[in-house]
Amino acid sequence: MGADVFGHYPGITRFACDLLGYDLPARCRDNRDDVLSRTECTQPALFTVNALHAFERERREGRPADYYLGHSLGEYNALLAAGVFDFETGLRIVQKRGELMAAASGGGMTAVMNTPADRLLEVLGADGVEGVETAAHNTDTQVVIAGADGALRA
Known part of the structure; x- marks a missing residue:
């Protein structure tokens, strides 16, 4: 997951790794111990990969999309793409969302x-x-x- 875009955005990828505290591309590539099945890991990974794909689409087409839609976690990517918040803010929100969902029990x-x-x-x-x-x-x-x-x- 993300192998096709991490290399195109090394600065953002490095920033995400620093913020999250782990090597995101390696985690997405290797998925040791099935770590991506844990929501606190899945959500930041998906948000980042989706964001990079959106950045790539906008770079390729030379303009933003006319509309942005998202469901569940995808809502955060839609808000990012629409300019409601920046990448750092979105990643921090999604990281916290994943942590809170993982902590819920019963x-x-x-x-x-x-x-x-x-x-x-x-x-x-x-x-x-x-x-x-x-x-x-x-x-x-x-x-x-x-x-x-x-x-x-x-």
């Missing part, structure tokens, strides 16, 4: 396909499952629910 989220949110919550309630909330509507056919581990297992 609950989680899961995606459910082909069941509208209201129907899903109705079915869960009829089965006595409490404490589950709709967290996101990803698509017309996918909803994300969140709750305590026990409720999600049920």
Whole structure:
């Protein structure tokens, strides 16, 4: 991940490594001990690689995009590309976001396909499952629910 853009932006890449405190390109390339599966590592890596791809697209096309969209972590890349904040600010926010999400315990989220949110919550309630909330509507056919581990297992 990122091998195609890290070399084009050595200054930004070095800055990201210094801010994060580790060799980001090596971590993305080698993924020792599956470190990229840990959200506190995944989020800054994805944000940085996505940012470099956006910078590359703008350099190649010679102009910014007309619109920027993002979902979940991608919202931060959209805000960066739209000029809402600079790379350092975005990376610091995303780094903290990953740390906070990694520190959360006792609950989680899961995606459910082909069941509208209201129907899903109705079915869960009829089965006595409490404490589950709709967290996101990803698509017309996918909803994300969140709750305590026990409720999600049920």
